[in-house]
Amino acid sequence: MALLLEHEFRPLPADKQIETLPFLEAVAHLPPFFDCLGTPIVYSPVKADLAGNIKKIRAVYDSNPTKFKTLQNILEVEKEMHGAAWPKTGATLALMWLKR
Numbered sequence: 218m219a220l221l222l223e224h225e226f227r228p229l230p231a232d233k234q235i236e237t238l239p240f241l242e243a244v245a246h247l248p249p250f251f252d253c254l255g256t257p258i259v260y261s262p263v264k265a266d267l268a269g270n271i272k273k274i275r276a277v278y279d280s281n282p283t284k285f286k287t288l289q290n291i292l293e294v295e296k297e298m299h300g301a302a303w304p305k306t307g308a309t310l311a312l313m314w315l316k317r
Contacts, residue, residue, distance in 0.1 A: 234287040237278045244271055244315065266314070273311035288312065 226243050229235070248268045251260040277295075278285045285291050291312070296303045303309060 234289050237274070237285055237288055237291065238282070240288060241271065241275050241278065247271075270311040270315040274308045274315070277308040 227236075227239055244267075248264045248271070251264045251267075254260055274288075274291070277291055284294070291308050292304075295307045295309045299306045299309075304313065
């Protein structure tokens, strides 16, 4: 639990633009949290799903940190890039699953 408290999410800024890097740094501590809950076999699918979604978002961010400074930037670019398939693809889908 202390692990999660040490890496809390930042307050939402007035413009509601969430910076990608601080977000990724905060959510990166979610998968290890499940190790504290007991039986690894029970939580391993959840942990793997979280880690996979974080990895997808990080890959987009790492491809161009300036372009993808905020999560909104990622969503806007993917919406334009994927057209009708959006939001059911890429980092957008990973972010939706991570949110759930």
